Amino acid sequence: xxxxLVPFDGSESAKRALLYLVxxxxxxxxxxxxxxxxQGHPIMYGDYVAGPMLESLVNAAREHGRKINAKGVELLRxxxxxxxxxEELGETVGEIAKAVALLGCDLxxxxxxxxxxxSNLIMGSVxxxxxxxxAVPVLLIK
Numbered sequence: 001x002x003x004x005l006v007p008f009d010g011s012e013s014a015k016r017a018l019l020y021l022v023x024x025x026x027x028x029x030x031x032x033x034x035x036x037x038x039q040g041h042p043i044m045y046g047d048y049v050a051g052p053m054l055e056s057l058v059n060a061a062r063e064h065g066r067k068i069n070a071k072g073v074e075l076l077r078x079x080x081x082x083x084x085x086x087e088e089l090g091e092t093v094g095e096i097a098k099a100v101a102l103l104g105c106d107l108x109x110x111x112x113x114x115x116x117x118x119s120n121l122i123m124g125s126v127x128x129x130x131x132x133x134x135a136v137p138v139l140l141i142k
Contacts (some may be wrong), residue, residue, distance in 0.1 A: 003032045005105040006083075007096050007130070010037075010068040013111025017141040018072055021109060022079040032101050033083040035072045037065035038095040062087050093129045100134045108138045 006021065008014045025031050042057035065087035076083050086103075088095045100108060112127050131138045 001028055001031065001106045003034065003103060003105045004107045004109055005034050005036055005096070005100055005103060006072070007092070007110045007126075008035045008037055008069060008072045010071055011111060012140065013113055014072070014077060015111070017109050017111040018094060019079075020073050020139075020141050021076070022081065024109075025081055033076065033081060033107065034099070035069050035083050035085045036088065036096060036099050037069045037086070038088050038090060038092045040091075041066045055128045058089065061089055063133070067105075092126050093133050096130050097133045100136055106136055108134055108136060109141065110138065111141050 004021065004024075006014070006017055008018070021031075021033060021120055022060055025033075027077050039061040042054060042061060044057070066085070069087060071084035086099060088099070096108065099105070108130060110127055110130065113125065127138070127140050130139075
């Protein structure tokens with residue numbers, strides 16, 4: 001195992017996933033960590049489909065992702081670890097799958113958001129969908 005992808009949204013469960021990595025790196029010291037924050041792509045209607053307003057919204061979404069990732073990088077650095085942060089716009093599960101392939105990750109480590117069983121049944125969860133979409137093992141941290 002050489003590279004791990006951590007989808008990071010700043011939630012408590014995502015932070016727990018990072019803390020799990022702190023322990024994992026003790027056993028795998030050369031592990032390369034990649035944080036991925038995915039923001040939804042801004043949707044505009046009417047005459048505002050393109051142009052400076054859309055560009056401004058896209059830039060704001062990317063900046064929001066950078067700020068969230070910066071907190072994850074800071075948490076890892078406090079424990080002596082380095083990570084590479086990536087921000088993408090799009091559909092979360094699809095972007096996670098793309099990042100796994102593009103970066104050549106061997107593992108995805110992610111937190112679960114704690115939906116109830118009923119909510120998960122009705123809506124599905126990102127973590128459940130990631131398990132089915134990526135071609136590498138996925139470790140879910142409660």
